[in-house]
Every structure is written in C-alpha cells, then in structure tokens.
Amino acid sequence: LAIETKLGTIVHSGDFKFDQTPVDGRPTEFERFAAYSGRVLLLMSDSTNAESVGYTEPEKSVGEALRELIGKAKQRVIVASFASHIHRIQQVVDAAVASGRKIAVCGRSMVNNFAIATELGYLKLPKNALVDITETKKMRPKNVLIISTGSQGEPMSALSRMAAKTHRDVEITRGDTVIVSANPVPGNEKAVSRIIDLLFKAGADVFYKSVSDVHVSGHAAQEELKIMINMVKPEYFMPIHGEYRHLKYHALLAQNVGVAKKKIVVAENGDVLSFDAGGLRTTQQVQAGMTFVDGLGVGDIGDSVIRDRQLLAKDGICMAVITINEQKKEIVGIPEIISRGFTQAQNTSRLTEGAKTTVTAAIERELSIKVLDLSILRNEARRALSKYFYDQTKRRPIIIPIIVEI
Numbered sequence: 001l002a003i004e005t006k007l008g009t010i011v012h013s014g015d016f017k018f019d020q021t022p023v024d025g026r027p028t029e030f031e032r033f034a035a036y037s038g039r040v041l042l043l044m045s046d047s048t049n050a051e052s053v054g055y056t057e058p059e060k061s062v063g064e065a066l067r068e069l070i071g072k073a074k075q076r077v078i079v080a081s082f083a084s085h086i087h088r089i090q091q092v093v094d095a096a097v098a099s100g101r102k103i104a105v106c107g108r109s110m111v112n113n114f115a116i117a118t119e120l121g122y123l124k125l126p127k128n129a130l131v132d133i134t135e136t137k138k139m140r141p142k143n144v145l146i147i148s149t150g151s152q153g154e155p156m157s158a159l160s161r162m163a164a165k166t167h168r169d170v171e172i173t174r175g176d177t178v179i180v181s182a183n184p185v186p187g188n189e190k191a192v193s194r195i196i197d198l199l200f201k202a203g204a205d206v207f208y209k210s211v212s213d214v215h216v217s218g219h220a221a222q223e224e225l226k227i228m229i230n231m232v233k234p235e236y237f238m239p240i241h242g243e244y245r246h247l248k249y250h251a252l253l254a255q256n257v258g259v260a261k262k263k264i265v266v267a268e269n270g271d272v273l274s275f276d277a278g279g280l281r282t283t284q285q286v287q288a289g290m291t292f293v294d295g296l297g298v299g300d301i302g303d304s305v306i307r308d309r310q311l312l313a314k315d316g317i318c319m320a321v322i323t324i325n326e327q328k329k330e331i332v333g334i335p336e337i338i339s340r341g342f343t344q345a346q347n348t349s350r351l352t353e354g355a356k357t358t359v360t361a362a363i364e365r366e367l368s369i370k371v372l373d374l375s376i377l378r379n380e381a382r383r384a385l386s387k388y389f390y391d392q393t394k395r396r397p398i399i400i401p402i403i404v405e406i
Contacts, residue, residue: 008041043234047242048219050249063091076141107149107158151182153191163198174203316341
C-alpha cells in the first residue's frame with residue numbers, strides 16, 4: 001500500500017513474502033516497488049519472520065505434502081487452515097479433486113471466504129465438487145474432504161467442536177485423517193496442543209508442522225526483508241507486525257542494508273509518530289489494545305475487576321459476617337462464615353468452625369484496645385482468615401469481612 005502525502009510517500013507492506021512460484025501464477029511485480037525507489041519517506045514493513053535466516057519456503061511445497069497425505073488417506077480427511085489463506089485452500093481443493101473426494105466447508109469464516117473467493121474467481125474448483133456439510137454423514141468417508149476453521153485452537157471453532165464431540169454434523173472417528181495446516185500464532189500454542197491431543201484420543205491420524213511439511217509461513221524471512229528495503233530505499237524505516245523482539249531484529253537488518261540508525265523507529269501499540277523538523281519521532285501515546293465488553297458496558301472494566309474475577313474463578317470467595325456491640329465493644333454471638341467455589345461440601349464444616357474461631361480471636365484482640373475502628377477490624381479479619389485458609393488449604397479465596405454494629 002503506497003500512501004501519498006504532502007511530505008512524501010509512505011509504503012505499508014502488509015503481510016508479505018516474495019514467492020517466485022506462486023500458486024496463482026502471479027509473481028510479485030518488483031518493478032512496481034522499484035518505481036518508488038528513492039522517493040519513499042517511510043517504509044513500514046512486516047517483521048513476523050525477522051528472526052528467520054534466508055528465504056521463506058514457497059507455498060507450492062505445501063501442495064506436494066497435502067497431495068501425498070490426502071492421496072494416502074483411507075478414510076475421511078479434515079484440513080484446518082486460516083480462512084483467509086486462499087492459496088492454501090486452493091491447494092487443498094486441488095488435492096481433494098485429484099484423490100476423487102467431494103469437498104465440504106465448515107466454519108462460518110471459512111464458508112464466507114470460500115464463497116467470496118469462488119465468486120471473484122480467486123478460488124477454482126470443478127462443478128459439483130462442493131457438497132453441504134450435512135450431506136457428508138451419508139457419504140462414504142473415503143470420498144469426503146472437509147475444509148475447516150480452527151487451526152489456532154479457537155474454543156468455538158469447527159475443529160475444536162469436532163475434537164470435543166460437540167459438532168452437530170461431524171464427529172471424529174478412528175481412521176480419520178486431520179491435517180492442521182498452520183503454525184500456532186504466539187500465545188495459541190496451548191490451545192492448539194490441546195486440540196491435537198483430543199483428536200488423537202478420538203482415534204484420528206493427525207498431521208501438523210512439527211511432524212509433516214503441511215505448512216510454510218506467509219511472511220518474509222531476512223533476505224526478503226532486505227530486498228524490500230533495498231528496492232524502495234526509504235528515508236525512514238519502521239518495523240511493524242510482530243513481537244517486540246521481531247521489530248528489533250528487523251531494525252538491525254535495516255541498519256545492515258544502509259538505513260541510518262537515527263532514521264529507524266521501533267514503535268509500540270499506542271505510540272503516535274509525527275514528522276517535524278527533527279524527523280520522525282514519537283510525540284505521544286494513546287490507549288490501545290483490547291476493549292472489554294461486559295454486558296452493556298464497553299471499555300469500562302478495569303484491571304482490578306479482571307483480577308478479582310480471575311481470583312474468584314481460581315479460589316472462590318469467603319464472607320465473614322461479624323456482629324459487634326458498639327457500646328460494649330464485644331462480639332455478639334458467633335461469626336457467620338459463607339463460602340462459594342472454595343471447598344467441597346465434605347470439607348466445609350471443619351474449615352468453617354476453624355474460621356469462626358480464628359476470626360473471633362482476631363477481632364477480640366483488636367476490641368481489647370477499646371478503639372472501635374471498623375476499617376482496622378475488617379483488615380484484621382481479612383488478614384487472619386487469609387492466613388488460616390492458606391495454612392489449611394494452600395488456597396487464597398477472596399475474603400470479604402462484613403462488620404455489623406448494634
């Protein structure tokens with residue numbers, strides 16, 4: 001994307017790699033980039049694979065692995081990939097057709113993208129090759145290939161529901177071949193690993209990047225990143241799209257190919273950059289990141305609320321109701337202990353009795369000073385109960401002391 005401004009042209013690379021043998025037969029038009037050479041004010045370039053040396057493997061190499069696995073499969077085949085990766089989907093379609101299988105599409109984003117790409121001519125498949133997912137239950141498994149969402153282990157994705165046996169149209173059975181044609185995005189590793197384990201437990205043969213060549217990156221490696229910088233010859237450079245370490249590696253690459261260090265800016269989400277007489281620099285920060293939607297509230301949930309909910313989910317809650325005679329400065333009756341999500345019912349009685357004794361002793365100690373300060377009493381009750389419960393259970397429930405004065 002080239003953006004013309006009064007100060008000069010800004011080039012934004014988007015996700016890219018230079019594939020010399022593209023699936024659609026349309027190689028990168030290097031001359032279009034070269035046409036901007038020397039007149040680019042700022043290049044913003046994809047940094048995802050800035051740690052990877054050399055060149056990213058061509059997309060067609062995945063097609064060979066897919067054709068082999070799908071051709072050998074004895075039963076049904078399910079392939080999970082990014083719904084936006086049309087070239088990958090095309091190669092899955094080609095492999096399915098070559099093995100005589102009908103194709104079903106599963107998952108909302110996959111269904112939508114498949115339909116749009118087919119309508120616009122970016123995705124090509126023979127007439128009558130596509131069947132509805134509901135029809136696959138009546139077909140012989142060896143005649144079926146399902147293209148699905150869920151390559152990142154998303155909880156409600158089609159593949160996740162298949163693995164958990166909650167999908168209404170597809171149930172994983174022994175002998176199914178499942179191909180996860182994607183690498184986990186940083187942060188999704190646990191979710192993807194869990195799905196793969198569930199698929200194995202269901203009896204499927206599962207293939208993924210660690211054990212088979214079913215995925216190559218769609219992001220440029222170091223040599224391609226250098227080519228991009230050398231082609232457009234920007235005055236300023238800003239690495240984008242990646243973890244912070246990727247941005248730093250990309251910045252070093254830019255220095256190695258001749259961009260001055262003072263003309264490279266490594267920015268973070270929320271940074272506002274401006275051009276002035278001193279060049280490109282960060283001028284301010286704005287709030288950026290996730291916006292939590294909670295009921296009717298949008299963006300009004302703070303860190304403390306999230307932290308409390310995490311604690312509630314982990315260790316539950318315990319309330320202690322203590323009644324105090326304000327004039328006599330003494331406890332009236334026995335404190336009431338109420339807990340939810342903390343312990344099993346069979347353990348509650350013993351813990352509750354111990355908690356009553358503990359909080360009574362703590363409050364009586366404070367009352368013996370004869371200074372009735374409710375905030376001090378609440379804090380002391382919270383401290384005493386927290387220590388008691390941790391000593392007894394090694395857990396830390398949220399503790400809410402309630403002092404009632406009479």
